[in-house]
Every structure is written in C-alpha cells, then in structure tokens.
Amino acid sequence: MADSVSSPVIVALDYDNAEAALAMAAQLDPAVCRVKVGKELFTIAGPDLVRKLVEAGFDVFLDLKFHDIPNTVAAAVRAAARLGVWMVNVHASGGERMMAAAAEALAPLGEKRPLLIGVTVLTSTAEEELAPVGVTRPLKEQVVALAELAKKNGLDGVVCSAQEAKLLKAACGAEFSLVTPGIRPVGSAAGDQRRIVTPVDALRNGSDYLVIGRPITGAEDPAAALQAIVADIDNMAG
Numbered sequence: 001m002a003d004s005v006s007s008p009v010i011v012a013l014d015y016d017n018a019e020a021a022l023a024m025a026a027q028l029d030p031a032v033c034r035v036k037v038g039k040e041l042f043t044i045a046g047p048d049l050v051r052k053l054v055e056a057g058f059d060v061f062l063d064l065k066f067h068d069i070p071n072t073v074a075a076a077v078r079a080a081a082r083l084g085v086w087m088v089n090v091h092a093s094g095g096e097r098m099m100a101a102a103a104e105a106l107a108p109l110g111e112k113r114p115l116l117i118g119v120t121v122l123t124s125t126a127e128e129e130l131a132p133v134g135v136t137r138p139l140k141e142q143v144v145a146l147a148e149l150a151k152k153n154g155l156d157g158v159v160c161s162a163q164e165a166k167l168l169k170a171a172c173g174a175e176f177s178l179v180t181p182g183i184r185p186v187g188s189a190a191g192d193q194r195r196i197v198t199p200v201d202a203l204r205n206g207s208d209y210l211v212i213g214r215p216i217t218g219a220e221d222p223a224a225a226l227q228a229i230v231a232d233i234d235n236m237a238g
C-alpha cells in the first residue's frame with residue numbers, strides 16, 4: 001500500500017499534449033496522489049515531460065507496457081529507470097525469459113530501482129474475448145497464472161482488475177503489489193472498460209494502487225473529483 005503518498009490513487013494523465021498534462025498535474029498534490037504517463041502522452045511529449053513530473057515531486061508510473069524480445073525489454077526498463085520513474089510495466093504474456101531479463105536489468109539499482117509490474121489481462125477485456133485470441137482457460141485462471149509467472153520471475157506485482165484482487169492476494173501473498181485500473185466511482189461511465197470496480201470496493205478486495213483516468217480527468221472539476229474519491233477512501237479507512 002502507498003507509503004510516502006497519502007492515497008493509493010494514481011491519476012492517468014491521458015492527454016495528447018504536454019501542456020494539458022502539466023496543467024492537470026498542477027492541480028494535483030504529489031503528497032496525495034501519483035501520476036501515470038501512458039502511450040499517448042509519452043508518444044507526443046516524451047521523456048522531457050516525464051522528467052518534469054519527477055522534478056515536480058510526483059511518483060511517476062511509466063505505463064508503456066513493454067512486450068518484446070528479452071534484450072529489448074531489459075534495455076527499455078533500464079532506460080525508464082534512468083528517467084527516475086517510480087513504476088514501470090511489461091506484459092506478463094511476454095513470457096518468463098522476458099520478465100526475468102527485465103528484473104535482472106533493474107536489480108543492480110537496488111533500492112533506487114522502479115517497481116516492475118506485469119500486465120495480466122487488460123481491464124478492457126471481457127471473458128468472451130479470450131478464446132478468439134487463443135486463450136481457452138477462464139479469465140480468472142489466466143490472470144492468476146500470469147501473476148504467478150510474474151512473481152516467479154522477480155516482478156514486484158501485477159496490473160489486474162480489482163475483480164481479481166482477492167484471488168491474487170491469496171495466490172501471490174500480501175507483499176505482491178496489485179495495481180488496478182478499470183476503477184469507476186458509482187455513476188461514472190464504463191467507456192471501453194469491462195471489468196470495473198468502485199474505488200472503495202477495489203481497496204476492500206485488496207488493491208494496493210488505483211489507476212484512475214477519465215473519472216478524474218474528464219470531470220468538470222478534476223481536482224474536486226479526485227478529492228471526492230479520496231474522501232470516500234478516507235471514510236472507509238476511518
């Protein structure tokens with residue numbers, strides 16, 4: 001669970017330009033939440049924007065979901081570490097050698113290394129979408145199997161839906177971090193997400209970090225939307 005930051009929320013800065021992302025970040029407090037830079041923002045704004053967010057005091061989750069040959073993924077996570085990010089992710093379906101190579105690449109950095117997280121089954125994926133891509137076991141079994149592989153190969157945790165959090169804490173232990181997108185406060189539109197959970201239920205299920213994009217960034221008052229989510233979480237705790 002979050003330590004130096006008071007809430008488990010990671011705000012997904014899914015914007016198509018650096019100015020919009022920095023304007024959103026300026027409304028956020030790095031003592032209260034973390035931020036995520038994903039494929040859209042990184043493609044357009046690159047490492048400079050990531051460095052700016054790190055310099056502004058944010059724990060940055062660089063969400064580029066690497067999936068490539070072991071040598072390339074190892075080099076990519078090493079490059080991410082040089083940016084000073086707090087968390088980086090790879091697709092667990094890239095396999096054991098790929099994940100082990102990524103973990104080995106970060107190991108020499110010791111305490112300073114970013115958390116290395118494996119994506120299991122995307123939260124936008126529904127059960128019936130697995131068979132057409134050749135996955136014939138039930139979705140929950142696939143998530144647990146990929147998480148166990150990630151743990152075995154030195155990763156710190158996985159991205160999953162909070163719907164699987166209880167199962168994964170039982171399978172992989174309390175110390176294995178669960179990063180859960182697909183978070184939707186009551187009344188928010190699901191959009192393209194399929195396995196959604198409310199912030200409070202996600203934490204009850206065992207999520208360590210809640211990745212939240214559109215319910216905050218798409219709100220009329222994003223700072224107020226975040227505050228409401230944090231208040232719900234605090235009420236639950238207190």
Ligand SMILES: O=C(O)c1cc(=O)[nH]c(=O)n1[C@@H]1O[C@H](COP(=O)(O)O)[C@@H](O)[C@H]1O
Pocket residue numbers: 012014038063065089119121122123124159160181182183191193211212213214215
């Ligand atoms: O790795 C991720 O962050 C991720 C994995 C996943 O399974 N599902 C998922 O939605 N994400 C990311 O989490 C964010 C969710 O955004 P919203 O659906 O707008 O809350 C997006 O930036 C996604 O790219």
